[in-house]
Amino acid sequence: EIVLTQSPGTLSLFPGERATLSCRASQSISSNYLAWYQQKPGQAPRLLISGASTRATGIPDRFSGSGSGTDFSLTVSRLEPEDFAMYYCQQYDGSRAFGQGTKVEVK
Amino acid sequence: QVRLVESGGGLVKPGGSLRLSCAASGFTFSDYYMNWIRQAPGKGLEWVAYISSSSSDTNYADSVKGRFTISRDNARNTLYLQMNSLRAEDTAVFYCARDWGSGPLSAWGQGTLVTVSS
Numbered sequence: 383e384i385v386l387t388q389s390p391g392t393l394s395l396f397p398g399e400r401a402t403l404s405c406r407a408s409q410s411i412s413s414n415y416l417a418w419y420q421q422k423p424g425q426a427p428r429l430l431i432s433g434a435s436t437r438a439t440g441i442p443d444r445f446s447g448s449g450s451g452t453d454f455s456l457t458v459s460r461l462e463p464e465d466f467a468m469y470y471c472q473q474y475d476g477s478r479a480f481g482q483g484t485k486v487e488v489k
Numbered sequence: 490q491v492r493l494v495e496s497g498g499g500l501v502k503p504g505g506s507l508r509l510s511c512a513a514s515g516f517t518f519s520d521y522y523m524n525w526i527r528q529a530p531g532k533g534l535e536w537v538a539y540i541s542s543s544s545s546d547t548n549y550a551d552s553v554k555g556r557f558t559i560s561r562d563n564a565r566n567t568l569y570l571q572m573n574s575l576r577a578e579d580t581a582v583f584y585c586a587r588d589w590g591s592g593p594l595s596a597w598g599q600g601t602l603v604t605v606s607s
Contacts, residue, residue, distance in 0.1 A: 413591075417593035419594070421534075426584055426597040426599055426600060427534065427584075428597075429593055429594060429595055432592065438593075438595070470533065470534050472594065474591065474593060474594075478539060478594075479536055480534040480535065480536060483533040
């Protein structure tokens with residue numbers, strides 16, 4: 383079973399700043415079967431990135447994903463007010479599992 | 490448009506049972522794997538179970554194995570989760586979501602709240 387560890391737990395930034403979130407897997411994820419989701423309070427999660435680096439339909443290009451094997455990251459190049467939220471990584475290599483999440487909050 | 494609507498949540502006593510449903514529309518339900526994911530109050534997302542498009546394959550998180558059963562009715566475009574021997578720690582919002590089997594969770598419902606309490 384692949385365990386995902388996200389860091390940091392909380393990221394405090396100003397609007398306009400760059401956010402970099404990390405997701406580390408306990409073993410290599412084949413074919414980069416790694417996704418990122420955004421969740422706002424009271425809402426269902428929304429798919430941002432799949433295959434480690436492919437943006438989902440309608441996702442702004444300020445969101446980008448990278449990485450392979452066991453180390454992955456999500457970058458938001460310039461934070462907009464609507465980007466302050468929870469972010470989760472998820473692996474779908476065989477079974478499924480989520481990381482524990484990173485909260486991006488306004489500094 | 491793609492729509493997933495969960496129902497069946499509510500208040501149940503410890504040791505009790507509940508069956509959740511997820512009605513799908515706007516896509517070919519029988520083409521997709523389906524999943525249940527839950528989120529305890531103030532906590533993160535926990536994947537619960539998946540079922541393949543033809544129901545030939547299912548998989549469960551260790552935390553629910555032997556107590557929960559996922560099933561689907563492709564003729565009715567509906568996904569189910571039968572939950573038995575419920576515990577306080579099962580209290581959560583339960584979401585259904587679709588994937589390709591080797592793909593991300595590309596569409597989610599809005600969730601249904603299950604509360605296990607005496």
